[in-house]
Amino acid sequence: MTAPLTPPPPPHEPSPHAAWPPSPGGYAGTGAVLHDAPYGQDGPGMKTELREAAVITVAVTLVGAVLGLLWVWLAPKVPLVGDVVEGNWVVYFKDTEGEQAIGVDGTFTLLALACGAVSAPAVFLWRRRGGVPLVVALGVGGFLGSLLAWRLGVWLGPGSDVLAHAQDVGKGVTFSAPLKLGAKGALLAWPFAAVLVHLGLTALFGPRDADPYQPDAGLPKDGYGAPMG
Numbered sequence: 001m002t003a004p005l006t007p008p009p010p011p012h013e014p015s016p017h018a019a020w021p022p023s024p025g026g027y028a029g030t031g032a033v034l035h036d037a038p039y040g041q042d043g044p045g046m047k048t049e050l051r052e053a054a055v056i057t058v059a060v061t062l063v064g065a066v067l068g069l070l071w072v073w074l075a076p077k078v079p080l081v082g083d084v085v086e087g088n089w090v091v092y093f094k095d096t097e098g099e100q101a102i103g104v105d106g107t108f109t110l111l112a113l114a115c116g117a118v119s120a121p122a123v124f125l126w127r128r129r130g131g132v133p134l135v136v137a138l139g140v141g142g143f144l145g146s147l148l149a150w151r152l153g154v155w156l157g158p159g160s161d162v163l164a165h166a167q168d169v170g171k172g173v174t175f176s177a178p179l180k181l182g183a184k185g186a187l188l189a190w191p192f193a194a195v196l197v198h199l200g201l202t203a204l205f206g207p208r209d210a211d212p213y214q215p216d217a218g219l220p221k222d223g224y225g226a227p228m229g
Contacts, residue, residue, distance in 0.1 A: 065148060066149075067112060068148060082166025091162045108186050112142075116193025120195070139194060157179030
């Protein structure tokens, strides 16, 4: 009696879809780590960010009143002189080569840059995990604050009717010209400085998101910074 010619069964090969055995750390593999690792908190919701952005816009805009008062106080005076020529009043610059008018624009620009450099850290310290709405609010508030400072300075400064002013003070008497912002680009100094400083502070000192590709991402840390669990 002969043995059957049936070949022995092939050795069992693991299916490519079989799960990897769990690693000593308690993770089933790289795929499980990427799927199960928490990404950390995303911060406040959109409604909260929009509400905070509205508060920042209003607060920064109101600071523009301080900028306007400082501009009136620190800006150099542009001297004018009135005279009567053939029975008509004329007004001309007392110092035709003076640079007071440039100094008025420069003073506003420097003060606006200082306001931007101060408002950005204040917003950053108040809300470190700020999103795009907060940065936009900081820029919009800075621009509106510059507009408020400009109009307030013109209103509080010398009168705009130079002929009437010249007649009031008399012929040949020096008086100050109305406060005028010749370089309208100075209105962008505050928002530009504020956004730039805020982005720099966020890049240097802002919170960091957990790396989802790290095995211990999102795990609680002990007192020495080592992952727990």
